[in-house]
Amino acid sequence: MIVAVDTAVYPLDVVLRACHALSGRCSVAVRRGDGSAVEIEFTARDSADSLAGLPRELDDLLLDYTLRARIAEETRPIRELLVAQAFCEADLLDRRLVDADENDDPRGIAVIR
Amino acid sequence: MRLHANARISGIDRTLIGRVARTPVADPAVRAVSWRLVNDRAADIDGYLGVLALDDIDALPAIPIAHGLRHLDYLDDGDVVAVDPNGFVRTLYRRASRHNFILVTDQCNSYCLMCSQPPKAIDDFDRLDEHLRLVELIDPATESLGITGGEPTLFRDGFLTLIEHCRNRLPSTALHVLTNGRMFFYRQFAAKLGALRHPNLVLGVPLYSDIDNEHDYVVQARGAFEETVLGLMNLDEHGVAIELRVVLHRLTIPRLASLATFIARNFPFVCHVALMGLEMFGLVHRNLDELWIDPVDYQRELRDAAQILGDAGMTVSIYNHQLCVVDRSLWPLARKSISDWKNVYLPECDGCTAMEQCGGFFESGVKRHSVAIAPLR
Amino acid sequence: MLLVNETGEHLFTSRADLVALVGHELPKDSPLFADLKAKHFVFDSHSLAPFELLVAKYRTRKSFLDGFTRLNIFVVSLRCEHSCHYCQVSRVSSDRVRYDMSEETARRALALVFRSPAPELKIEFQGGEPLLNFERIQQIVLEAEVRAQSSGRRVEFVVTTNLALLDDVMLEFFRAHGVILSTSLDGPADIHDANRPRPGNDSHARVVSNLARARAVLGRDAIGALTTITRIALDRPIDVVDEYVRLGFTSIFLRPLSPYGFALRSARTTGYSTRDFLDFYVRALDYLIELNAAGTFLVESYAQLLLTRMLTPFPTGYVDLQSPAGAGVGAVVYNYDGDVYASDEARMLAEMGDTRFRLGNVHRDDYSSIFGGEPLRSITAASVIESTPGCADCAFQTWCGADPVFHYATQGDIVPHIPSSAFHEKHVFLFKHLLSLYEHDPRARRVFWSWVRNEPLAEVA
Numbered sequence: 001m002i003v004a005v006d007t008a009v010y011p012l013d014v015v016l017r018a019c020h021a022l023s024g025r026c027s028v029a030v031r032r033g034d035g036s037a038v039e040i041e042f043t044a045r046d047s048a049d050s051l052a053g054l055p056r057e058l059d060d061l062l063l064d065y066t067l068r069a070r071i072a073e074e075t076r077p078i079r080e081l082l083v084a085q086a087f088c089e090a091d092l093l094d095r096r097l098v099d100a101d102e103n104d105d106p107r108g109i110a111v112i113r
Numbered sequence: 114m115r116l117h118a119n120a121r122i123s124g125i126d127r128t129l130i131g132r133v134a135r136t137p138v139a140d141p142a143v144r145a146v147s148w149r150l151v152n153d154r155a156a157d158i159d160g161y162l163g164v165l166a167l168d169d170i171d172a173l174p175a176i177p178i179a180h181g182l183r184h185l186d187y188l189d190d191g192d193v194v195a196v197d198p199n200g201f202v203r204t205l206y207r208r209a210s211r212h213n214f215i216l217v218t219d220q221c222n223s224y225c226l227m228c229s230q231p232p233k234a235i236d237d238f239d240r241l242d243e244h245l246r247l248v249e250l251i252d253p254a255t256e257s258l259g260i261t262g263g264e265p266t267l268f269r270d271g272f273l274t275l276i277e278h279c280r281n282r283l284p285s286t287a288l289h290v291l292t293n294g295r296m297f298f299y300r301q302f303a304a305k306l307g308a309l310r311h312p313n314l315v316l317g318v319p320l321y322s323d324i325d326n327e328h329d330y331v332v333q334a335r336g337a338f339e340e341t342v343l344g345l346m347n348l349d350e351h352g353v354a355i356e357l358r359v360v361l362h363r364l365t366i367p368r369l370a371s372l373a374t375f376i377a378r379n380f381p382f383v384c385h386v387a388l389m390g391l392e393m394f395g396l397v398h399r400n401l402d403e404l405w406i407d408p409v410d411y412q413r414e415l416r417d418a419a420q421i422l423g424d425a426g427m428t429v430s431i432y433n434h435q436l437c438v439v440d441r442s443l444w445p446l447a448r449k450s451i452s453d454w455k456n457v458y459l460p461e462c463d464g465c466t467a468m469e470q471c472g473g474f475f476e477s478g479v480k481r482h483s484v485a486i487a488p489l490r
Numbered sequence: 491m492l493l494v495n496e497t498g499e500h501l502f503t504s505r506a507d508l509v510a511l512v513g514h515e516l517p518k519d520s521p522l523f524a525d526l527k528a529k530h531f532v533f534d535s536h537s538l539a540p541f542e543l544l545v546a547k548y549r550t551r552k553s554f555l556d557g558f559t560r561l562n563i564f565v566v567s568l569r570c571e572h573s574c575h576y577c578q579v580s581r582v583s584s585d586r587v588r589y590d591m592s593e594e595t596a597r598r599a600l601a602l603v604f605r606s607p608a609p610e611l612k613i614e615f616q617g618g619e620p621l622l623n624f625e626r627i628q629q630i631v632l633e634a635e636v637r638a639q640s641s642g643r644r645v646e647f648v649v650t651t652n653l654a655l656l657d658d659v660m661l662e663f664f665r666a667h668g669v670i671l672s673t674s675l676d677g678p679a680d681i682h683d684a685n686r687p688r689p690g691n692d693s694h695a696r697v698v699s700n701l702a703r704a705r706a707v708l709g710r711d712a713i714g715a716l717t718t719i720t721r722i723a724l725d726r727p728i729d730v731v732d733e734y735v736r737l738g739f740t741s742i743f744l745r746p747l748s749p750y751g752f753a754l755r756s757a758r759t760t761g762y763s764t765r766d767f768l769d770f771y772v773r774a775l776d777y778l779i780e781l782n783a784a785g786t787f788l789v790e791s792y793a794q795l796l797l798t799r800m801l802t803p804f805p806t807g808y809v810d811l812q813s814p815a816g817a818g819v820g821a822v823v824y825n826y827d828g829d830v831y832a833s834d835e836a837r838m839l840a841e842m843g844d845t846r847f848r849l850g851n852v853h854r855d856d857y858s859s860i861f862g863g864e865p866l867r868s869i870t871a872a873s874v875i876e877s878t879p880g881c882a883d884c885a886f887q888t889w890c891g892a893d894p895v896f897h898y899a900t901q902g903d904i905v906p907h908i909p910s911s912a913f914h915e916k917h918v919f920l921f922k923h924l925l926s927l928y929e930h931d932p933r934a935r936r937v938f939w940s941w942v943r944n945e946p947l948a949e950v951a
Contacts, residue, residue: 020879024909068883070512078533082496082541086549093538098343102269102299109295109340110267112222112234323528325537342539346546368524375528378499378803379543423948424939425802 001042001051003058008036010062014069015040018061026051116204120179121169125198129177130205130246131162133192146250148194165194165202193250195243205247213251214259215244217275221264223293224333225319227360227404229394232263241271248278257287266296273305280311287313289356294318295337297344307351315384316348317356321365323375331364342379349382356385362404366411373418377425386422388415390433393478401481409485412440419443436471438483448472464488492925497547498799498888499529502929547803551888554805554812554820560608561809561821563834564599564615564630566591567623568826572652572688576718576747579841580618590623591826596630598852599824604637605857611638614648614672616834618826621655631667648672652686653700654693661707671704673697675715675737677730681723701737716743719770721762727774735786743791744774746916748835749900764912768919779927782937787946794941796920799889801928801942809833811891815873818849818866828852830860832869835895847895869894872904880908886921 005015015038019028026042026049033039040058042051085093100106134147137157144160151158153168163177164170165188170180179196188194191208206213218240221232251258258279266272279288288311297303318341322328325338348355357376359365365372369388376386390408391397397404415431422429431439431447439447449472456473458465465471465488474482491508494500503511503522510516511532516523518534526532530544568589570580581589603611613634615627631647638645647669664671676682679694686693704713715734723730734742746767778790798806809816818832828851831837836847847869850860860866873892875881881890893913894904901907908914927934940947 017879017883021909023907024911065883067508067512072883074512078541079496082544082548085541085545086552093541095538098298098300098347098538100299102296102302105299107298107336107340109298109336110222110269112220112232112267324524325535325539339537339539343542346542368528371525371528378529379547381803424936424943426943426945 001054003040003042003055004033004037005040005058005062006035006037010066011069012038014062014065017065017069018058021061021065022054022058025049026054115184118182118184118202120196120200120202121181122177122179122196122198122200123173124175124177125163125179125196125200128195128197128243129163130193130195130243130250132250133165133188133190133194134161135188135190148196150188163196165196191252193247205243206251208252208255211256212259213255213257214261215247215275216261216263217241217244217265217272218263218267220267221262221293222267222295222334223264223337224396226331226333226364226396226400227362227391228396229392230261230263231395238268238271241268241275244275245278248275248282251283251286253283253285255283255286257289258283260288260290262291264293264296265290266292266294266302269296269302273309276306276311276314277309280309284312288315290314290316291358292316292318293332293337293341294344294348294355295334295340297347298340300347300350303344303347303351303353306348307353310352315354315356317358317387318345319358319360320345320372320376321359322368323372324368327364327368345380345383349380355380355383356387357383358387358389360389360391361406361408361411361415362391363406364404366406366414369411369414370417370421373421377422377427381425381427383427385428385430388418388429388431390431392433392475393481394475405481407483407485408434408438409483412438412443416440416443419446433472435473435483435486436467437465437487437489438485459486461486462488464490466490492885493526493531494885494888495529495531496888497530497544497551497803499531500800500925501525501529501531550803551805554807554816555814560606560610560807561612561614562599562603562606563821563823564591564596564613564620564626565617565823565825565837566596566615566620566626566630568618569622570617570619570652571622571654572619572686572693574686576685576720579838586623589618589826591626591824591828593626593629595824595826595828595852596626597633598828599830600630600633600637602824602830602852602857602860603634604641604643609643611643611645612648613645614650616650619652619655620649621651621660624660628663631663631669635667646670652688652693652697653704654688654696656700656704661704664704664712665707669708671708671713673701673713673715674718675733675739676717676720677723677726678733681720681726681730684722685718685720698737710738711740714741714743715739716745718745718747719767720747721766724762724766724770727770728777731774731777731781731788734788735781740787741789741791741794742778744771745792748838749896749912764915768916771920772923775923775927779931779934779937782940782947783933785947787940789941789944792920793924793938794944796889796924797928797938797942800921800924801938810893810896813873813875813887813891814870815892815894817847817869817873817893817895818861819870822849822861824852830855832866833895835899839895839899846898869904878905878908880906880914884908884918886918889921890917 007015019030019040022028026044029041031039042054044051097107131146131148133150135150138144138147141160145162147161148163148165149158149161150165153166153170158164158174158176165182166180167182167186179202182202189209192204193206195203195205218237219233219235220237320341321331328338329335345355391404419429429446431443434447436444436447449470457476457479458468458473462468467489491503491505492500493503507516507522527534530540533540568579568581569583573582583589620627634645649669650672653673675697676685682694683691701713717730747761775790775793778788781788795806798804809820812820821833823831823834823837825831825837830849830852831840832847832849840848847865849863849865873894875887875890875892881887896913897906897911898904900912928938936947
């Protein structure tokens with residue numbers, strides 16, 4: 001079974017991730033198609049396996065992986081900072097305020113309104 | 114019970130703080146720091162700090178004296194009393210009470226909508242000396258002592274000095290400090306408190322929401338959530354024990370369960386979470402329309418929150434609630450609100466079989482109360 | 491849709507809300523936005539507090555890394571008088587010279603144990619049947635105590651034993667040194683004895699009688715038990731659980747057959763699919779929830795581990811579910827012949843002739859070549875699931891872990907092919923199942939929390 005996906009809609013990275021997720025059920029081959037399309041060929045490993053539901057499942061996976069990719073992209077800097085800060089002895093954050101002397105009180109916590 | 118009185122005085126030109134001696138004492142060193150308490154005249158008043166007379170004394174001896182103190186006839190040996198030069202007599206400590214506290218300051222950097230002790234914008238930093246003197250006079254056998262305000266940490270070094278003084282003078286007295294925790298945003302301040310290694314210190318810190326702007330609104334201070342949260346982390350890092358306190362009202366109820374989850378997930382180290390009914394004191398009256406919710410209407414939220422915290426293994430107490438409005442499954446968590454003020458009960462309470470276990474009402478709370486108050490049988 | 495963040499907090503949303511969130515169209519005053527913010531899925535200011543909370547929780551979760559080689563397994567003898575069908579490694583033999591750990595090997599291994607920077611150490615005796623070499627256990631316990639004392643560390647001892655050979659001298663030694671026992675109990679006598687043949691075919695009877703003796707001397711909680719589920723137990727989850735209730739255990743660890751050693755060879759007679767195991771597990775779990783809710787405290791240990799990872803900020807010590815993998819980092823195995831392995835499974839593979847995961851030998855190699863060498867580096871590097879294809883995008887990632895030795899044994903590569911991995915199938919199923927019970931069954935939720943706390947259900951909220 002061959003399915004075409006337009007990489008102008010779904011980036012190649014997303015397509016490959018979706019294909020990988022299906023690779024437990026059948027063999028998956030990805031080839032360049034016409035224009036910005038890629039062709040995905042699903043081959044059953046065993047004559048008893050049905051490929052019938054695959055195109056639909058691929059559609060769902062493409063949407064899911066698109067959301068994941070966008071979340072991953074947008075949260076990458078903060079996740080990297082999180083891991084770095086968690087494992088690093090040195091301070092990567094701007095802690096000038098919390099490291100200040102309470103008597104200097106640069107944040108103005110003791111100010112009474 | 115009135116803890117203050119205006120007295121006629123003589124021979125007092127500065128505030129004098131001393132222990133009450135209803136029973137005569139022999140040791141001259143003890144006499145020098147003791148107020149001799151008499152009804153009218155005493156045979157032997159030599160060497161005492163001064164005399165407190167319940168009635169008026171006509172022939173005034175040449176010693177500091179405050180008289181006409183009928184209101185303070187509960188005073189007893191070991192209590193601590195301050196007499197100001199203007200004749201104001203203040204009971205600072207009562208040995209027989211389990212609820213003594215030092216009101217460090219009237220100043221506060223928050224202005225909580227339901228504050229029971231509304232702050233005053235006055236410079237009272239000079240009160241530290243009196244607090245330190247008081248600590249020296251308190252009976253070291255005292256089980257527990259509160260440190261409150263206002264916001265006691267506004268004294269900064271003075272606050273640390275006070276805690277250190279308590280540690281040195283009252284090493285076996287449990288200290289319970291009420292603070293908004295904001296000043297511990299500064300890590301060094303938390304480190305200094307931790308370094309005092311007070312053996313029995315708990316900081317009671319209020320947290321009203323898991324969302325910054327909601328907490329900030331309740332305490333009427335922008336940035337307070339950030340400061341308190343970081344403060345809690347800093348305090349824990351330096352080994353200071355923390356109790357979290359949540360006052361239940363119309364603004365805190367909607368996210369109470371989320372707040373419980375937030376506490377269990379982020380502050381699993383706190384030793385106690387107190388879920389507290391609204392006390393009808395101070396600013397509450399001014400903001401009552403915004404804050405009031407009938408406790409009987411939030412029992413589901415209260416139950417959920419208590420369950421979340423209990424499931425996570427945290428110790429939970431419910432304060433300031435009448436038992437008849439509390440879901441029966443929560444009764445084991447309900448603590449009788451205890452204070453030196455006499456609690457009162459309503460006509461509706463007549464015939465209730467649970468009055469012994471129930472905290473009843475503060476006198477000021479009678480005006481607005483749950484519609485569900487009813488005798489339990 | 492399930493969302494899980496870097497520190498393991500979770501939240502359900504509709505697909506429409508998630509799409510709105512990702513498109514920055516979710517209103518900031520919506521309750522969902524508040525929930526996302528409180529659980530640190532989103533930030534809406536430059537405030538430091540939420541980030542500091544995240545860092546603290548992340549660091550706590552990964553703190554298992556600080557305890558470099560906390561669990562030290564000593565295989566003091568490969569010999570065993572049982573001949574269990576599923577056993578990976580043991581030999582029925584009386585050749586002590588060949589299959590028992592020598593005094594010198596033990597001493598050298600112990601020296602390596604105490605090179606670890608971990609402040610608390612655990613030494614577990616395995617076999618074969620370790621009681622067949624009791625004098626080695628005595629030597630190791632005594633020497634470890636001296637070393638622990640002088641280096642100011644705590645050391646715990648566990649003996650994994652079938653209990654059959656337990657005598658009073660051993661019990662007295664275990665009592666005097668605070669040694670706890672872990673035994674095998676596969677269910678009622680017919681299942682247990684069929685799984686675990688020994689001369690006289692009395693394995694179950696010996697477990698029951700020696701369990702009582704051991705409890706009398708060591709205390710009720712000093713003996714735990716593991717259950718290996720074989721094909722004959724698959725349709726009898728209630729019987730297996732009931733046997734644990736009858737014998738007064740407070741925990742049961744339902745384990746599938748492992749894909750190593752003799753277990754693999756005898757797969758035709760004892761084996762089954764992952765799906766078969768999960769069906770069994772679900773039925774056993776339902777029954778356990780029912781029992782616990784009715785007042786019988788009996789924890790399923792694997793659910794307890796997964797739930798602790800899902801519901802709390804605390805780290806878990808289990809070496810099979812970490813990233814990077816616990817093999818060699820959280821645990822290390824000293825084999826009877828002095829070989830050092832990254833995990834118990836690794837030495838089982840070695841018994842099958844594949845020494846890929848042998849880190850070295852206590853007689854030939856030093857600490858840095860064993861723990862800084864290529865085998866351990868490659869295992870650790872390959873087991874960071876944050877970068878494993880299929881794991882990197884998975885919602886369950888922060889709750890899950892890597893098992894490179896398992897994947898090597900089943901798939902021929904330490905980097906798994908996730909879509910066809912039995913490990914993946916099992917864990918995805920378990921996370922979904924536990925989560926579904928937690929979200930929809932208030933009774934199960936309360937039981938799960940009691941397992942996480944490791945306390946019986948409280949009477950009240």
